Amino acid sequence: MQFLRTVLTIARKDLVIEARSRELAYTTLFFAISVVLVFSFSFVVEGVALTDAAAGILWVAIAFAGTLALGRTFERERQADTLKALLLSPVERPAIYLGKLVGLLLLMTVVEALIVPVVGLLFQAPLGRAPWLLTGLLAAGTLGFAAVGTLFAAMLIRAHSRDVLLPVVLYPITVPLVIAGVRGTASIFAAEPNLAMAQAWLSMLVFFDAVFLTLALWVFGPVMSE
Amino acid sequence: MVSVDDVSRNYGRRRALARVTLQAARGEVLGLFGPNGAGKSTLISVLSTLLRPSSGRVRYGTHTADGAGDALRGHIGVLGHDLFLYGDLSARENLAFFGRLYGLDDLDARVTDALRLARLSDRADDRAGSFSRGLRQRLALERALLHQPRLVLLDEPFTGLDDDSALVLIERLRSLRERGTIVVMATHDFDTAEAVVDRAICVDRGRAWPVAAGAGTLRERYRRTLKERG
Structure with missing residues (x-):
């Protein structure tokens, strides 16, 4: 119970800070919409989007916006060395990790809730075709991306080149997640949708989530001990 | 010892x-x-x-x-060279946040007492980021002592x-x-x-x-x- 309380306390703190500054929400949203808008000029010709472009651009926007949010979230913990204060408190280290993860997930959910309709609008993507499956793909993909990203962002907090290093270490590991997300979403958006295939990609994402989350919870304590 | x-x-x-x-x-x-x-x-x-x-x-x-x-x-209570305070949270919110992490009972009373000891009762709801270094130092000390280490x-x-x-x-x-x-x-x-x-x-x-x-x-x-x- 104390574990869950700690997770919620840390996540709520992050959300209160974000609600006041709105720094992350505005920057990530502006960045994600810019990405989608710029790509729409290349991949939508005479009102018709290229095959699978919507799925790819949606996930690129999520990955880039997520990286931006990760960096800034942990920059806040670095400014007055508050991550050290969290590590000094008598709470289990995985609870700190999960608290940061939940805060980030909620922020990314807000961003996705706004960019998915924009992608639908600009690329004529059929968002209503299998809404629950699409939601599942987005949720599972975002969870996996944020799970790995939260771990790396925390590990890199003291590195001088953290802003450069984060995408360098994050993208190679999350490539399978992004590919699964793109293929699953493309299976829904295709002219001849294959929902069974989308479900298979969703299963793969859930598998990745389980692996990444387990590993991150396992290693967060030891890697933050030094 | x-x-x-x-x-x-x-x-x-x-x-x-x-x-x-x-x-x-x-x-x-x-x-x-x-x-x-x-x-x-x-x-x-x-x-x-x-x-x-x-x-x-x-x-x-x-x-x-x-x-x-x-x-x-x-x-253990630690006051670091960096003060371990969230600038976007008020003095009261900073103390309450860390108090919750330490699982403290009677948190409101402890926070009020800590604000009094830091002589920040009148600025309890101001953002810690708006304080001078000295005020933040006083708040950070009470944050470190909140759980009576x-x-x-x-x-x-x-x-x-x-x-x-x-x-x-x-x-x-x-x-x-x-x-x-x-x-x-x-x-x-x-x-x-x-x-x-x-x-x-x-x-x-x-x-x-x-x-x-x-x-x-x-x-x-x-x-x-x-x-x-x-």
């Missing part, structure tokens, strides 16, 4: 602490003095359990950091404090001593610290020695120790 037995700590090839041995008893205020980069902050980090010694052992009563884990950290580690606690606030801090440290709290304090402020330090340790190039006893002020005895050992 906290005892540091033959502790060394390396950062790569650089040795920050070299076979340091010292003890601090219940109700003792121990002062760590030394030049910049001497190893004082590293020693504080080792005592706080944030850093593991490369060799040697730190004992907290009958416990070690590895053995006692999370529960041990609940008895048995071991208090202070890294440059007098930084940014005006004369009046420094005197209040000294009184606060005296009250901690009377309560039986162990205080380990790293500082360059000899004149202020002399009023409260029971025992002074000189830290230089990772090594630690007792500051020589005898005549003279703490600063004079420290310089004499440094010269003899240098």
